[in-house]
Amino acid sequence: MRKLVVGEFISLDGVVQAPGAPDEDRDGGFTHGGWTVPFFDEQLGEIMTELVTGAGGLLLGRKTYEGFAASWPLVPDDDPIAATLNRIPKYVASRTLTTLEWNNSTLLTGDVAKAVADLKQEPGDELQVSGSSDFLQTLIQHDLVDAYQLIVFPVLLGGGKRLFGPGTLPTSLRLVDSKTTNTGVVVQRYERAGELTYGAMGPEQEQAD
Numbered sequence: 001m002r003k004l005v006v007g008e009f010i011s012l013d014g015v016v017q018a019p020g021a022p023d024e025d026r027d028g029g030f031t032h033g034g035w036t037v038p039f040f041d042e043q044l045g046e047i048m049t050e051l052v053t054g055a056g057g058l059l060l061g062r063k064t065y066e067g068f069a070a071s072w073p074l075v076p077d078d079d080p081i082a083a084t085l086n087r088i089p090k091y092v093a094s095r096t097l098t099t100l101e102w103n104n105s106t107l108l109t110g111d112v113a114k115a116v117a118d119l120k121q122e123p124g125d126e127l128q129v130s131g132s133s134d135f136l137q138t139l140i141q142h143d144l145v146d147a148y149q150l151i152v153f154p155v156l157l158g159g160g161k162r163l164f165g166p167g168t169l170p171t172s173l174r175l176v177d178s179k180t181t182n183t184g185v186v187v188q189r190y191e192r193a194g195e196l197t198y199g200a201m202g203p204e205q206e207q208a209d
Helices: 042-052 062-074 080-087 112-120 133-141 203-208
Strands: 004-011 057-061 090-093 105-108 127-130 147-153 173-180 186-192
Touching (some): 004 133, 042 080, 042 147, 042 186, 057 062, 057 133, 090 112, 105 112, 112 127, 127 133
Parallel strands (some): 057 090
Antiparallel strands (some): 147 186
């Protein structure tokens, strides 16, 4: 069984919309596209290369798939990220696409949550999700995510599509790795740690104990 890992560029206030370019995703009148770009440096590039080259497959929503398919095949394969993304299987969740042009791409049909659960049962390296904020809600709500690889940028955007929307299941996570770049980007990996647990604090609780 392989893990499903969500890898997202995310702002401090939880926004994941249009991290890479002004016109990447203007849904809802979003005007801050490209907010990650000023923070990219060689160090972050090396970290991203290490993360992406560990993928055994990609899970993508339609918008992210179309953006990736329009750009990554144009990048020479001496770029390790391009070589990985162009080679590995891509699984696409879409109600409107009927054909997929990018090499080794498969359309997920029918019950998408079940299709993803079945993919997780296969042997191989981890399945990674990039972007795909709408599709992510389905994965989160069906408890299919095993780990979150969050690349947190020191910006506040005030609005936009967020990683965790309504319907997110209460879950405990465990921090297993953390790195900070010279530009202040914090790269964190969280893995599942079971059900959410509860407690109480404060002077009233101490007196009760």
